[in-house]
Amino acid sequence: MTNPPLRADAQRNRERLLAAAEEVFLERGAEASMEDVAKRAAVGIGTLYRRFPTREALLAAAYSERFLSLASASQARTGTLDPLSALRAYLEELVVNTSVYRGLAASLGAVLQSGTPGCDATSKEGRRLLKLAQNSGVVRRDVSFDDLVVVAMATSMATEQSSSPKKHLAHLIDLFLGGIASR
Numbered sequence: 001m002t003n004p005p006l007r008a009d010a011q012r013n014r015e016r017l018l019a020a021a022e023e024v025f026l027e028r029g030a031e032a033s034m035e036d037v038a039k040r041a042a043v044g045i046g047t048l049y050r051r052f053p054t055r056e057a058l059l060a061a062a063y064s065e066r067f068l069s070l071a072s073a074s075q076a077r078t079g080t081l082d083p084l085s086a087l088r089a090y091l092e093e094l095v096v097n098t099s100v101y102r103g104l105a106a107s108l109g110a111v112l113q114s115g116t117p118g119c120d121a122t123s124k125e126g127r128r129l130l131k132l133a134q135n136s137g138v139v140r141r142d143v144s145f146d147d148l149v150v151v152a153m154a155t156s157m158a159t160e161q162s163s164s165p166k167k168h169l170a171h172l173i174d175l176f177l178g179g180i181a182s183r
Contacts, residue, residue, distance in 0.1 A: 014051050016041040021062040029102035030059055056107050060114035063104075066097050067118030071125040083133040084177065090129050091152060091173050094122070098156040105156035109149050143180045151176045 020041035024032045034055060038048040052058035074090050081089060098105050112119045126145050133139035155172045 013043050013047055017043060017048055017051055018062055021058050025062060025101040030104040030107060056110040057114055059104060059107060060111045060116045060119050063111065064116040064118030067122040070094065070097050071121035074125045083136045084138045087129045087133045088173055088177060090126060091148060092169060094152045095155045095169055098152060099160060102160065105153045108153045112149060137182050139180050140182055
């Protein structure tokens with residue numbers, strides 16, 4: 001069942017909230033005050049919570065387009081990379097995307113379960129790549145998509161303060177992939 005379309009004023013409020021959330025989260029990180037988001041959008045806090053009942057719901061909605069782009073870029077690589085390289089590229093992109101809002105990594109698991117189109121697409125793509133790697137015999141069968149999310153969260157948190165995050169990120173992903181490789 002789909003949600004009915006929003007009234008024009010409700011749609012404008014939603015768009016203002018998402019634009020304000022983007023600005024506030026970029027400036028102050030994912031733990032920024034919800035009141036600051038509502039104030040920046042020039043709406044009441046009740047309006048914010050009616051549209052986005054949790055911080056994770058607001059983060060997911062604000063981030064949905066980025067996650068759609070991540071899934072689309074990953075799908076576009078289909079057939080150009082071996083299964084392990086495709087999984088590596090996906091994990092690296094997930095970590096880089098998670099780092100756009102400082103502190104988002106701590107909520108990544110909940111955000112990805114929020115049901116936005118971007119979160120669903122990113123999760124579906126991660127599951128597809130994991131299954132492909134497992135079916136090709138390069139990744140252990142006991143690895144789950146939730147394991148990938150935990151690694152992305154930990155890697156994002158570990159590289160957030162790094163002076164050379166890309167190098168550190170690549171090293172941590174290498175360590176993880178070495179640990180999940182089929183023997």
